[in-house]
Amino acid sequence: MIHFTHVTKSYEANWKALNNVTFRINKGEFVFLTGHSGAGKSTVLKLIYMDERPDEQRGGQVMVKFSDNILYDSKNTPDDRIQALRRKMGIIFQDFKLLPDRNVFENVALALRIVGTPSNKINAAVFDALALVGISQKRFAMPYTLSGGEQQRVAIARAMVHNPYLLLADEPTGNLDPKNAEEVFCIFKEINARGTTILMATHNPDFYLNSPFRRLELSHGELLNRDIL
Numbered sequence: 567m568i569h570f571t572h573v574t575k576s577y578e579a580n581w582k583a584l585n586n587v588t589f590r591i592n593k594g595e596f597v598f599l600t601g602h603s604g605a606g607k608s609t610v611l612k613l614i615y616m617d618e619r620p621d622e623q624r625g626g627q628v629m630v631k632f633s634d635n636i637l638y639d640s641k642n643t644p645d646d647r648i649q650a651l652r653r654k655m656g657i658i659f660q661d662f663k664l665l666p667d668r669n670v671f672e673n674v675a676l677a678l679r680i681v682g683t684p685s686n687k688i689n690a691a692v693f694d695a696l697a698l699v700g701i702s703q704k705r706f707a708m709p710y711t712l713s714g715g716e717q718q719r720v721a722i723a724r725a726m727v728h729n730p731y732l733l734l735a736d737e738p739t740g741n742l743d744p745k746n747a748e749e750v751f752c753i754f755k756e757i758n759a760r761g762t763t764i765l766m767a768t769h770n771p772d773f774y775l776n777s778p779f780r781r782l783e784l785s786h787g788e789l790l791n792r793d794i795l
C-alpha cells in the first residue's frame with residue numbers, strides 16, 4: 567500500500583532530513599515507525615499525506631496505492647488531488663487538533679459534512695465511530711471538558727468516520743498517561759483487526775518491544791533495519 571523508493575527529503579540545502587529511505591507497507595499491516603527526536607518520523611508521515619514531497623533531484627518516489635485503480639504517487643499527483651488522497655486516510659496527531667468550538671459529535675461529523683454526506687448517513691457513521699472508541703456518552707460534550715485520553719479517542723473517531731484504508735498516527739500517545747496510552751493502543755489494534763492498515767510513529771518501547779508488528783527504525787534520516795521490503 568505504501569512504497570518508499572530511495573526517498574530523500576531536504577528541507578535545507580546540503581542537509582537531508584531523510585536520506586535514501588526505501589520500504590514497503592502492505593495492505594492490512596500494523597507497522598511502527600520509531601527513532602530519536604528529529605530522526606525523520608513526521609517527515610515520513612508528511613510525505614505519505616503529501617504535505618511534503620521528496621526532493622526534485624534524486625529524491626526518489628513515494629507511492630500510495632489503495633487498489634489497482636486508486637494510486638497516488640509523489641511525482642504525478644497534482645496539488646488539487648491531495649484532498650482526495652487524504653479522504654482515503656485518517657490522520658492522528660499527538661495534540662488531538664479538535665475544533666474547540668464544536669462538540670464531540672460535530673468534530674467527528676465535520677469531515678462528512680464537508681463532502682456533502684446526507685445527514686442520516688452522517689448520524690449512523692458518527693455513532694459507529696464514537697462506539698468504536700467507547701465515547702458515545704460524551705457526544706454532546708465540548709472538547710475542553712474532556713480528558714486528554716477522551717480527546718484523543720474523539721480524534722480517532724474523527725479519523726475513522728469515513729472508513730479509511732489507512733490510518734497514520736504521529737506520536738498519538740505522547741500526551742497521555744500510561745493507562746490512556748494503553749487504551750489508545752488497544753483501539754488501534756482493534757481498528758487494524760477490522761482491516762485498516764496502520765502506520766504509527768511512537769517513542770514508546772512498551773508498545774513495539776513486545777509486539778508482533780513490524781518496526782521501521784529511523785536514525786538521522788536513515789532507515790536502520792533494511793529487512794523491510
Ligand SMILES: Nc1ncnc2c1ncn2[C@@H]1O[C@H](COP(=O)(O)OP(=O)(O)OP(=O)(O)O)[C@@H](O)[C@H]1O
Binds near residue numbers: 603606
Ligand atoms: N519544515 C521544516 N523546515 C526545516 N527543517 C525541518 C522542517 N521539518 C522538519 N525539519 C527537520 O527535519 C528533521 C526531521 O524532523 P521530523 O519532524 O521528521 O523528526 P521526528 O522524528 O518526527 O522528530 P520528533 O520525534 O521530535 O517529532 C529534524 O531535524 C527537523 O528539525
